[in-house]
Amino acid sequence: MAGWTGKLLRVNLTTGKCASEPIPDAWLREYVGGRGLAARYLFEELDPTVDPLSPENKLIFATGPLTGTSVPSSARYMVVTKGALTNAITTSNSGGAWGPELRFAGYDLVLIEGRAPKPSYLFVYDDHAEVRDATRYWGCGVFETEDGLRRETGLPNLRIAGIGPAGENLVRFACIMNDKHRAAGRSGVGAVMGSKNLKAIAVRGTQGIPIADPESFLRAVWQLRRQMNENPSCHAFGELGTAATIDMTQAWGGLPTRNFQQGQFEHYANLNGNSIRDTRMYRNKACFGCTIACGRVTYLGDAWNKFLVNTHPRNWRVAGEGPEYENAWALGADTGVGDLDAVLKANWLCNDLGMDPISMGSTLAAAMELYEKGVLADDQVELPLRFGSGDALVRMVEATAYREGFGHELAEGAKRMGEKFGHPEVFMGVKGQEFPAYDPRGFQGMGVAYATCNRGACHLRAWTPGAETSGVFPPHTTEGKAPWVINEQNRSTAHDNTGICLFVAFAGGPIESLVPCTAAATGVPFTIEDFVKIGERTWNLERLWNLNAGLSRADDNLPKRLLEEPHTSGPSKGVVVRLEPMLNDYYASRGWSSDEGRPSPEKLAELGLANL
Amino acid sequence: MGFFVRWTQIMSTMFEVIPEKCTSCMQCELACSWVQTGTFRPSRSLIRVHVFDEEASYAPYACTQCDEAWCMTACPVNAITIDARTGAKIVVERLCIGCHLCTIACPFGTIFTTPETGTAAKCNLCGGAPACVVTCPTAALVSIEQPSRGGWFEPWSDLVQRRFADAHSN
Numbered sequence: 029m030a031g032w033t034g035k036l037l038r039v040n041l042t043t044g045k046c047a048s049e050p051i052p053d054a055w056l057r058e059y060v061g062g063r064g065l066a067a068r069y070l071f072e073e074l075d076p077t078v079d080p081l082s083p084e085n086k087l088i089f090a091t092g093p094l095t096g097t098s099v100p101s102s103a104r105y106m107v108v109t110k111g112a113l114t115n116a117i118t119t120s121n122s123g124g125a126w127g128p129e130l131r132f133a134g135y136d137l138v139l140i141e142g143r144a145p146k147p148s149y150l151f152v153y154d155d156h157a158e159v160r161d162a163t164r165y166w167g168c169g170v171f172e173t174e175d176g177l178r179r180e181t182g183l184p185n186l187r188i189a190g191i192g193p194a195g196e197n198l199v200r201f202a203c204i205m206n207d208k209h210r211a212a213g214r215s216g217v218g219a220v221m222g223s224k225n226l227k228a229i230a231v232r233g234t235q236g237i238p239i240a241d242p243e244s245f246l247r248a249v250w251q252l253r254r255q256m257n258e259n260p261s262c263h264a265f266g267e268l269g270t271a272a273t274i275d276m277t278q279a280w281g282g283l284p285t286r287n288f289q290q291g292q293f294e295h296y297a298n299l300n301g302n303s304i305r306d307t308r309m310y311r312n313k314a315c316f317g318c319t320i321a322c323g324r325v326t327y328l329g330d331a332w333n334k335f336l337v338n339t340h341p342r343n344w345r346v347a348g349e350g351p352e353y354e355n356a357w358a359l360g361a362d363t364g365v366g367d368l369d370a371v372l373k374a375n376w377l378c379n380d381l382g383m384d385p386i387s388m389g390s391t392l393a394a395a396m397e398l399y400e401k402g403v404l405a406d407d408q409v410e411l412p413l414r415f416g417s418g419d420a421l422v423r424m425v426e427a428t429a430y431r432e433g434f435g436h437e438l439a440e441g442a443k444r445m446g447e448k449f450g451h452p453e454v455f456m457g458v459k460g461q462e463f464p465a466y467d468p469r470g471f472q473g474m475g476v477a478y479a480t481c482n483r484g485a486c487h488l489r490a491w492t493p494g495a496e497t498s499g500v501f502p503p504h505t506t507e508g509k510a511p512w513v514i515n516e517q518n519r520s521t522a523h524d525n526t527g528i529c530l531f532v533a534f535a536g537g538p539i540e541s542l543v544p545c546t547a548a549a550t551g552v553p554f555t556i557e558d559f560v561k562i563g564e565r566t567w568n569l570e571r572l573w574n575l576n577a578g579l580s581r582a583d584d585n586l587p588k589r590l591l592e593e594p595h596t597s598g599p600s601k602g603v604v605v606r607l608e609p610m611l612n613d614y615y616a617s618r619g620w621s622s623d624e625g626r627p628s629p630e631k632l633a634e635l636g637l638a639n640l
Numbered sequence: 641m642g643f644f645v646r647w648t649q650i651m652s653t654m655f656e657v658i659p660e661k662c663t664s665c666m667q668c669e670l671a672c673s674w675v676q677t678g679t680f681r682p683s684r685s686l687i688r689v690h691v692f693d694e695e696a697s698y699a700p701y702a703c704t705q706c707d708e709a710w711c712m713t714a715c716p717v718n719a720i721t722i723d724a725r726t727g728a729k730i731v732v733e734r735l736c737i738g739c740h741l742c743t744i745a746c747p748f749g750t751i752f753t754t755p756e757t758g759t760a761a762k763c764n765l766c767g768g769a770p771a772c773v774v775t776c777p778t779a780a781l782v783s784i785e786q787p788s789r790g791g792w793f794e795p796w797s798d799l800v801q802r803r804f805a806d807a808h809s810n
């Protein structure tokens with residue numbers, strides 16, 4: 029078999045049994061890989077109504093047929109499970125070098141089931157896989173665990189994906205970190221891993237990935253490399269990183285500020301790409317195979333002793349990575365903190381402790397709103413949770429991971445926290461998952477994209493601001509947005525399935541360029557039509573699973589603030605999200621019933637899902 | 641055949657490493673392993689990128705084709721010789737007996753053994769157009785041509801050239 033390794037590693041933590049099994053050929057062709065393939069396994073094997081933190085939940089790590097090849101940015105793997113934050117199917121994507129290493133070890137997928145009787149880690153060296161004791165790493169941060177495992181095994185090239193204290197403490201938005209600073213961040217996949225007593229998966233692979241048609245493959249790769257090289261965004265990502273987006277969202281009034289109470293942040297210039305590059309950035313870092321290299325290696329220099337933290341004895345006198353746009357927003361604008369050093373430290377802490385900075389920042393912002401409105405009294409919180417307080421930000425990040433004091437409430441996420449204190453309206457998100465950094469009042473398309481995303485509020489499935497600011501359609505209208513979002517969702521899903529980073533699509537490599545690469549790698553003559561269909565099939569399969577889990581149209585909704593409270597200043601002044609018409613249009617265009625959003629039998633038949 | 645030029649007149653291909661430009665993307669390892677094995681297999685790459693993350697330092701490193709090639713002098717069966725086109729020190733696999741002496745002699749750790757065959761493997765500059773240089777997206781690796789500084793080797797250069805020609809004659 030070429031392209032795919034065609035093997036799945038099934039690990040039962042309860043019994044400690046690891047076994048390799050073949051992946052059905054038909055599934056590989058129907059879903060290509062990654063997210064779709066994993067969703068197919070989940071659909072087959074997992075009861076959608078289980079408690080996400082119970083041993084019955086299954087956790088899948090999935091790569092695509094291009095992961096680990098020379099296609100640019102081939103670093104990606106997807107974590108698929110029932111999310112601890114959302115109770116829906118979740119698909120969290122990460123880069124680094126772990127995914128490729130898994131493929132070099134000879135596996136496309138790892139499927140984890142059960143619960144280990146004591147803290148454990150999974151060790152994979154090519155064909156050899158075993159569950160080992162990890163008691164000594166329990167409680168350690170992500171970085172310490174990685175270094176420790178490398179020392180213990182004596183393998184300097186060991187790649188590790190694992191959780192920090194946040195995952196162990198079942199923080200609802202804990203993530204799975206790999207290669208120290210890369211995260212499968214959203215929906216609480218780290219809490220699921222923690223609930224299984226699985227500290228890490230350490231992989232070393234020495235085998236090769238064969239390619240079915242080498243000549244066409246190299247031609248397709250070099251064609252893509254040339255396209256990307258000629259694309260200005262590709263270089264802009266390297267130059268300014270993702271944080272450059274702050275300037276754009278600020279200008280259009282779509283940079284959510286202080287828990288979405290405003291659409292512009294006065295200190296945005298401290299947090300944007302230029303500021304990071306000019307003050308704290310040391311150099312670029314790429315994920316495996318990436319020619320864009322948007323990663324920022326940052327260094328606090330002599331500001332290391334600002335915002336001291338207890339949990340990290342060295343207090344970051346060494347280099348770290350980030351922040352990305354989302355983190356700079358969530359830990360910055362959303363909490364009103366305009367001090368880049370505080371954001372940097374909070375970001376690194378999130379990485380080391382293994383937490384999603386988006387949900388962390390958003391949840392803290394919701395708590396800050398409650399505090400400023402007098403709902404939370406001083407004796408309930410450890411220090412004043414005022415918008416703009418860097419001290420509160422850094423301390424609460426630490427407290428949340430260890431569930432100390434008020435951190436215990438934050439660790440439940442904004443939705444559960446808001447409900448507990450009687451103010452569910454402070455939760456800004458969908459399906460229990462906090463929004464990323466685009467205010468749908470500034471970009472209407474994001475409204476329907478957020479509402480309909482299968483894994484809860486997410487900016488990566490259909491990113492409308494690019495089209496809305498470049499004249500495809502105006503940002504404040506609703507016409508035509510639903511079909512555009514659907515098309516984009518299908519395409520980005522197929523893109524994810526290949527194992528290539530979505531940024532390639534923004535940097536001159538649309539999915540059309542990945543089709544010939546995938547076809548040449550696997551020897552299956554895929555076409556672009558096949559790919560869009562594969563994306564649609566995956567999307568509908570995820571939807572079906574969510575419906576079986578008990579979600580319905582009521583869960584495809586936005587918080588009242590976005591639907592009823594217009595901004596009072598800035599370019600999106602006076603605008604609210606008009607979700608209803610877009611949502612109706614969306615359901616109709618998808619071929620879903622208008623009441624609960626169930627795919628029609630014809631649609632399912634068309635996608636080959638009729639018997640599911 | 642151009643093999644019998646005087647050693648001192650040979651232009652040798654070198655590649656210069658500019659570590660500050662490296663992003664640790666590993667495209668060079670992918671390209672090298674592709675040339676070596678026809679698959680994507682970094683474990684078999686002859687160029688290695690060493691990542692020191694806390695120091696934010698990335699060091700791509702391969703054989704420097706050093707003038708005083710310790711591997712070549714250590715080899716008891718003369719299986720390592722010089723490619724007259726590029727000046728690269730190359731392993732003639734047919735002659736290699738897999739004794740590992742060269743890997744011990746190399747002070748830089750840039751000569752390896754291939755587990756399947758037991759023979760030595762080292763960078764041969766891909767015959768003049770190194771694949772890693774071609775693929776490096778940041779130009780952290782660049783190919784340069786310069787007159788070889790054959791120095792101490794000169795008295796034996798004819799012998800070395802002849803050995804190379806022999807090795808490639810059948």
Ligand code: SF4
Pocket residue numbers: 661662663664665666667668669689700772775776777778779780781
């Ligand atoms: S290809 Fe270039 S940038 Fe990438 S790791 Fe190798 S030397 Fe560094």
